Amino acid sequence: MTIRAVVFDFGGVLFDWSPQHLYRKLIADDAERQWFLDNICTQAWNTEQDAGRTLAEATRTLIHQHPDHHTLIQAYYERWHEMLRGELPDGVAILEALHQADVPLFGLTNWSAETFPYALANYPFLQRFRDIVVSGELKLIKPDPAIYHASLDQVRAHLPDIQPGEVVFIDDVAGNIEAAVALGWQGIHHVSAERTAARLRELGVAF
Template sequence: MTIRAVVFDFGGVLFDWNPQHLYRKLIADDHERQWFLENICTQAWNTEQDAGRSLAEGTRSLIKQYPQHQALIQSYYDRWHEMLRGPLPDGVAILEALHSANMPLFGLTNWSAETFPYARANYPFLQHFRDIVVSGELKLIKPDPAIYHASLSQVRVHLPDIQASEVVFIDDVAGNIEAAVALGWQGIHHVSAERTAARLRELGVGF
């Protein structure tokens, strides 16, 4: 088996994105802040925008449901960039090393189509990717098998004869890796950069 392409998830692998980074500034009490993010601006709600719902509609619907939290809800996307603390250096180091070794690189990320342009404009390492599948642009989301099929089709634009088993996917969410493996991909559950690098080398990827 030869790995001919590496597909990266972004959040938790290459980017330190976390709503806590913003809401620590807005809600001082730890328990109150945690309650808000677990019950109002939840990850499930954010995922709806990652899956293609507009930020305006997502915000409007949540404020309608919880009008007493309007200001805090409005801040989620108005100040979204404050949740994106920056790159995760160890993960980006793996990306840079693979790029230097001429490994074809691709992205597959659950990310809103409206906020992803900010990342493109501000993080030059994204230029290492030959192509990037953004869930909000396709209105598909991991772990839906359809988004993996879309990603593999994109890889095949550059490597027409590549097989699923020759692609390795790196993601920090175990369920997303399980979905890729079920479709015949190789998968690495990203727990640490050290373990991911070791697993890539076990798969024969030299960098």
């Protein structure tokens, strides 16, 4: 089956995002910093914001639970842009090459609706996408099948007769790829740009 659209995840594929980038400035000791990110401002806590919880509610709730860490918790979203170190050039190079080859491009990202506008305003390569599904806007999150259905509906708004097997999804989280494949999509677990580019060509995508 011919691939007619490519859907990209963002973090770890196109963006170098990590709380470590900010908290290295705030907690000098490696072990102490890792403990804080594993036990206070955890990835699971951040994921709730990607799923639609407001930043204000998330911050308030966590400070109530851990008042001794008030300042460090407050910094998470006040200085969130410092976690977004920049683009991943190799991943963006694939995106640009696909764009030059007129391959229809779409985004499907777990991202807070409140922080995503910063990325949209500061990273012009996001204009390459015909449409982007942002989890925080839908209050759905990968790997929930519902967000993949929403993404496919979005693709079909541009390519009305496209079938799931004609869509390939690129994500750095294996479980997110497995969820897409279970719905009939093609999937590429992004480990390196070289492997992703090679797999796209194996699927017949010319770029």
